Amino acid sequence: MQNKSSFIDYHSMNLNGKLIDLSSPKIMGILNVTPDSFSDGGKFNEEKSALVQTEKMLKDGAEIIDIGAQSTRPNSEFLKAEDEISRIGTVISKIKKEFPEALISLDTFYAEVVKFGFNEGIDMVNDISGGNYDDKMFKTVGETQLPYILMHVNLTYESMHEKIIQEDIIISLNKYFSGKIQQLRSFGVKDIILDPGFGFGKTVEQNHQMIDDLEFIGFGRYPLLVGISRKSFIYKPLGKSPLEINEETQKLHLKTLQKGAKILRVHDVLEATKTIELFLQN
Numbered sequence: 001m002q003n004k005s006s007f008i009d010y011h012s013m014n015l016n017g018k019l020i021d022l023s024s025p026k027i028m029g030i031l032n033v034t035p036d037s038f039s040d041g042g043k044f045n046e047e048k049s050a051l052v053q054t055e056k057m058l059k060d061g062a063e064i065i066d067i068g069a070q071s072t073r074p075n076s077e078f079l080k081a082e083d084e085i086s087r088i089g090t091v092i093s094k095i096k097k098e099f100p101e102a103l104i105s106l107d108t109f110y111a112e113v114v115k116f117g118f119n120e121g122i123d124m125v126n127d128i129s130g131g132n133y134d135d136k137m138f139k140t141v142g143e144t145q146l147p148y149i150l151m152h153v154n155l156t157y158e159s160m161h162e163k164i165i166q167e168d169i170i171i172s173l174n175k176y177f178s179g180k181i182q183q184l185r186s187f188g189v190k191d192i193i194l195d196p197g198f199g200f201g202k203t204v205e206q207n208h209q210m211i212d213d214l215e216f217i218g219f220g221r222y223p224l225l226v227g228i229s230r231k232s233f234i235y236k237p238l239g240k241s242p243l244e245i246n247e248e249t250q251k252l253h254l255k256t257l258q259k260g261a262k263i264l265r266v267h268d269v270l271e272a273t274k275t276i277e278l279f280l281q282n
Contacts, residue, residue: 013147013191013223015103015123022223024280025257027272028064028105028265029057030229033087034071050091051098058102061273066126066265067092068107072200074161081110088113092120105149111136118144124193125149128200130180133157142187149225150184152176152197162201169206170213177218193263194218199231207233211252214259226256227265250275 013020020026033050054065069087070079079087092104106117109129114137117125124147131137132155141148152173154160165172173196184192196210196217207228210217217224228234230242234249250271253264257279266272 013124013193015147015191020103022262025261025276026064026263027062027269027276028066028225028263029054029060029062029269030265030267031057031065031067031091032071033067033069033091047089047091047094051094054095054099054102057269058099060269061276062269064103064105064124064263065095066105066107067095067122068126069113070108072128072160078157081108081112084108084110084113085116088116088120090120092117092122096121109133109137111140114140114144114146118146122146124191126195127151128195128197129153129157130176131183138184138187138189141184142189145188145190147191147193148184148189149193149195150177150180151195152200154201160200163203163206164201165206169202169209170216173210173217174219177222181222192222193225194222195225195227195265198226198228199233202233204233204237207231211255211259214256214261220260223262224256224260225263225265226253226261228252228256229264229266229268246271254279 012022031050031053057065067088069084095102095104103123104121105124105126106114106122107126107128108114109127111134114125125141126149127137128151130151130153132153154162154164177194181192194217198207198210214224229249235242235245238245238248246268253272253275257276264272
């Protein structure tokens with residue numbers, strides 16, 4: 001087992017003037033306000049149920065709530081920016097009012113939705129497209145000065161899930177991140193979190209290599225977010241459903257924490273909290 005002290009064990013990010021210490025890993029709880037998410041679609045797309053789920057995730061140990069209005073599973077419905085805004089409605093502002101301690105991340109690849117979310121009180125932007133699907137995204141994030149989660153993904157929406165990467169996946173990731181970080185810096189974005197993009201256009205073998213070599217992604221200079229919750233590269237080879245792989249997922253979560261992950265993006269918050277507690281005991 002790799003000793004966690006071998007890796008950089010301190011990072012921080014600035015959220016609206018508040019310095020968030022990432023020396024202890026944080027949990028980002030997933031709140032899908034969409035009827036067609038692959039594993040929990042339709043459960044939380046009404047305001048009341050979204051608030052109830054938010055309260056549960058915060059009690060179970062989440063510090064960040066990631067709100068998304070557009071499913072990015074294969075063959076999902078494509079929404080325009082105005083449709084995302086309509087689906088989100090007042091959920092962000094209601095959560096900020098009811099749970100002021102909660103940090104809100106907005107999962108979108110639209111600059112227009114970021115502007116809307118900023119006015120509603122979000123604390124960070126989670127863009128699965130890495131700025132590829134809206135050329136105004138980086139400029140908008142720079143203007144808001146919000147922390148930005150930069151995910152690795154194929155360059156077009158249509159090719160998002162195509163397994164087209166031929167070179168070593170870690171080399172490919174670092175080339176991508178290096179160029180994107182330079183662009184973000186040119187727009188004045190200060191706080192950047194890297195997401196390797198598990199499950200997006202990678203083979204099963206590539207996903208596991210990303211876990212095995214996680215400490216080499218981003219060269220240890222940026223906090224790493226890991227989003228493997230209910231991903232098909234875990235459950236399909238096992239012949240299980242997304243809801244039947246908690247034990248396997250937590251073992252992989254522990255491995256990523258040992259290799260430097262700072263944020264776990266999860267559906268099952270309580271189980272991830274226990275995994276972080278186990279990690280911190282060792």
